[in-house]
Amino acid sequence: MVRLSTIALGLLCGLSNVLGVVADTATLTDPAIDGPVAVGFPTVNITAILAEAENELGVNGTITDNLPDENYGAPGTTITARDLEKLQLRKRTFGRQVCGAIACVSLKLLFPSKTATAGSNNYNQWNNPSFWSATTYMTPTCVFRPTSVEDISLAMKIIMLTQSDFNVVGGGHSAIKGWANTEEGVLIILSGLTGINIKSGYAEVATGERWGKFFTELDKYKLMALGGRMSTVGVPGLILGGGISYLTNQLGFAADQVKNFQVVLANGWVVNANANANADLFRALKGGSSNFGIVTRIDLYTWPCPKGVYSGQLYFSDTRDYPKMFDAVYKYHTSGALTDVQTHLISAFVYAPIPGVGPMHMGAFTAFRNISASETNPGPGPALQEIVDLNPNTKAGSTLQVRPYGTQAIELGAGDVSGLRQDMRDFSVYADNQLYKDLFQIWNTTMIPKHGNKVGFMGTIAFQPITTTAVAAGIARGGNSLGLEGNTKTMAIINLTHQWVSAADDASIIASLDEVLTKSIALAKSRGLYHPYFYLNYARKQDNPIGSYGTASVNRLKAASKFYDPCRAFQCQVPGGFKIPGLSC
Incomplete structure (x- = not known):
């Protein structure tokens, strides 16, 4: 296994020969990837930049007086674990505001x-409009809106030296305050980091891209890849949280089909992380979220x-079709999805106001089936046919x-709607027909009577299967961080998504959702049907999805x-996001 060198380990506290007048560019070469990756900035004097920033702010000496000499960590020197203690340049004695200002x-x-x-103008355009939820x-x-990996590399050196808070946003498709933003310090937005390159058997995609653009490019070549099911979702967050795809039933989570991360x-x-280079980092990134570095290309x-x-x-x-719908959903989860692994089904039950019609309950299903090269009359196939045939009127008006x-x-x-108040959360159960129906009733009788008339309110409860086939596909690719290896039967992720307009309604709606x-x-626990897994990309702030992966996975992370x-x-300078349990600051 190719791994970072001992010298590189000593540099990981953000200090190296590049922190004075930068030395010659170095390279890290990963044989499994096309060519070397260059790092280093020979023309940038970071010491001078920090001194100028401190002078402008009137806080001279906060950082620059404590820099190591420019030969620290140079090739041929020996770095020991004890040296890491010397590299704690400052203990934030100047406060978060000063740290962020210098950076x-x-x-x-x-x-x-x-x-x-x-x-x-750029601040107003780049900041809040980057986010899905108000x-x-x-x-x-x-x-900070970088346009290259070199931009991010240099920015991280500065952020580490100043000990500034920072955060990173890809697509910004989260409803949790602070998970991809910060009140103090540097917000790094990846929207300027673009580019899609189609290779033989894989595609390189920069992490400022969204899935819609990536898939449109793949369509030109009659290719597909595991990724987000909505075009508006950003590339990095979905992958780092595991990622459910239209192809998950056959090929596992989206993270399972990553060939390489550039970080x-x-x-x-x-560095590159893949099956051959930094393989421990590679596995950690497959579900471990943004706890290890900034992923710039996948x-x-x-x-x-x-x-x-x-x-x-x-x-x-x-709504008279609902009992039949749940019967068909359960049958698909426990039988159809196993017999036709090229299918996928999102089963959502929605309460929504329809313009000109009024409030409406509906079942909103997305059915998917990959067509094999030998098929002459493509259709839903036996696994999805029962769903498609539930109601002839619906079939006639579908987009199938x-x-x-x-x-x-x-x-x-x-x-997808941006700019409203949003809440997402989830939990997991083992597939069970009666439980599905009862969970729907808990949601329906709690949320709709209390909040259905509030401005802009819309609510959804969705049932999404994770089959043993999907778990096995991840194991076949070397494993991920999700901790599902022991599953012996279909589980379902129950996803609750709600939106509304007024911040004044936040407390009452959140309280009802907590009750649900x-x-x-x-209820699931009382019937022996509860599964402890929380899908990270839907989880609420307090549900500790990484902890739900189990002891073995957490220890690897x-x-x-x-x-x-x-x-x-x-862990400590990024104020939000799901952290690795047991690591203190």
Whole structure:
């Protein structure tokens, strides 16, 4: 296994020969990836930049008086674990505001067109509009919009030296305040980091991209890859949380089909993580979230899609069909999904106001089936046929059709709404027909009577299967961090998604959702059907999804964090996000 060198380990606290006048560019070469990755910035004098920033702010000596000499960590020197203690330059005695200010002024000096401070046009355009939910809006000291991995590498050196708070946003598709934003310090937005390269058997995608653009590019080559099911979702967050895909039943979570991650570590070093290079980091990133570095490019395996897919949405507006729907959903989860692994089904029950019609209950199903090259008359196949045939009127008005792979994500993403108050949460159970019906009733009788008339309110409870086939596919790719290896039967992720307009309604709606979750989990436990797993990309703030992965997985994540981020930058300087349990700051 190719791994970071001993010298590189000593540099991981953000200090190296690049922190004075930067020395010659170094390279880390991973044989499994096309060519070497260069790191280092020979023309940038970081010491001078920090001194200028401190002078501008009137806090001279906060950082620059404590820099090591420029030969620290140079090739041929020996770095020991004890040396790491010497590299704690400052203990935040100057407060978060000063830390963030020094970092932001330094970035503004180095990247004037890529760094925006409060009140500027770019700040207003880059900050809150980057986020899906109004519940996540905050006011960072500055917003940094890099356009290359080199930009991020240099920014991380500055952030580590100043000990500034920071956070990173890809697609911003979270409803949790502070999970991809910060009130003090640097917000790094990845939207300027773009690029999609189709290779033989895989595709490179920069982490500023969204799934819609990536899939549209794949469609040109009649290819598909595991990724988000909605075009508006960002690439990095979905993958780092595991990622459910239209192809999950056959090929596992989206993270299971990653060939390589390109990562900027806290000290600015750029490394690759794959099955051969830094394999412990590779596995950790497959579900371990943003706890190890900033992922700047993801290489995803691609699969032929010569005839497209058969997919679309069905809307069941007659609530008398609900009992039949749940019977069909359970049958698909425990039988159909196992016999036709190329299918996928999102089963959602929705309460929504329809313009000109009024409040409406409906079943909103998204059915998907990959078409094999030998098929002459593509259709839903036996596994999905019962769902499609539930109501002839619904079938006639559905969007089911043979189509290019990427168009399904675009269709589903077209209904996504940004800028409202949002809440997402989930829990997991073992598949059970009666439990599904009872969980729906808990949600329906708690949420709709209390909140159905509030402005902009819409609620959804969705049932999504994770089969043993999906888990086995992840194991076949070397494993992930999700801790599901022991599953012997189908489980279902129950996802609750709600939106509304007024912040004044936050407390009452959240309280009702907490009640729904508490009652639902208690019911599942009482019947022996509760599964402890929380899918990270839907989880609420207090549910500790990484802890739900189990002891073995958490221990691997701890070890990876201690090696690749020994100063705990991503645990302690990033104020939000799901952290690795048991690592203190």
